[in-house]
Amino acid sequence: MLNNRSTAHVVPSWDTCIEALFDAHLPIKFAFTGRLSLHDITRDGFYVLRRNICSFPILDDVFRFKFCPLEPIYVVNCIQENPYELSLEGPKQASHAINDRGVFLSREILQLTMDSKFGLQCDSSLYDYVQLFKCKLIAAESKNVVSRTTRGFVDVGYVASRARMLAKFVARQMSGPDPLIRCMDHQLEIHLKEIKRSIETSVIPLGMLKVGSYFERALLFKVIADRVHLPAALVRGQYGKAWIEIAVPEAWRILGSLSF
Template structure:
């Protein structure tokens, strides 16, 4: 459907149908469009191929091959193989079932238990607390929630920036390599991934197994953790190795300091690029020189 460009001009419901499919399958949306917006939430079973290929393969098809000589496939799997619910380790009670239609191709029994990924979530719970019970929590999916006063907006903005920066530093820390040199150059990352695939005897790699990651691996980990920590995060991918994350922080117009403003959470747009590689923890305004360097624009 995505590649049939002629049908878009003939069938009126073509674009809405594709959008509905993408809402239930974020892996496909990222592969075809190169972007997941802040309202596109990843879920258990989200997967990304290291090397972009055509046509887009389902996870079930990739699991059937599972050849360690093939390009890596990163899988987000928070759910223990013998568990029916991930809410015990998730920062937020998921609004979807782990066995929903979009994730039926995921077979936990055929994937190794990704304990590291669950450990990352528990660390975030210690640092951030429960977002659903925090006064600073900003629910992106609730369009009726509004930050009504400028001081409240500043409070929320500061909290989101602090959490976004802390998460970026943590992601960089856990993916900075296994040696004292912390070498995360492209050859080192490829060698590390090859070692993992040979040990697992499969090219299907749980994201938590990766300890030496480049821009793509770090951006993927940041996105899946941010979605569960309540941070409004977008993921962009320009090519096989280049990816970055953006966060949305509500900020008032400094020229209208005396005007009361409303900020519907559902209308937030990403306005900062997160630095995960050069100086992890920096939040760079979109369109700035430093942000363009991160995005290689």
């Protein structure tokens, strides 16, 4: 359907169907368009190929048929290792469990153990990143502002400052053991080989990456931004480049430029 664009001239609703397909499955949208807009919110179960040099894989098939793609697949699964939390009534399933948000996996695959290399692994590191950045927001802003943001209300006056803060945060997480080393691509290749050897699969939880180039950093920025309601678009360019586009209101951008 996606490759047969000539049919769009015959079927009037063809483009509408394509848009509906993309909106329902963001991994496919990003693979074919190379872009996630401000309104495309990544959720647990979102995944991308490191490089679009092979056919787009269906993650459900990767787990079901237990094959290991040559190209790494980065997966977003922002939950802790223990999907249960304590309450006054006793243990209960956490509200952020993958079963509630894993829209890209079948029920059969979701029933696999979370620590299996052929199941969607927990990513407590990514969860910790999000919680740590929220703490930094509370320290830099007022707690009331952060709580309003958590409920989905974005104060436009904080968009630019949060974007700068998140960019620095991502850079620190993705700089590896020695941030002064400039050969980042070589570090990343070695790092990916070590991860794949340790978890015995090419399906890599995003939080496991401690070294990242353009795409890895942009992806981590987008994932965290979506969870703090920072409007950000993820764009994949050519030659391994990727970047983030931030929607900064015009009035605040002008005021910010006048303040320097």
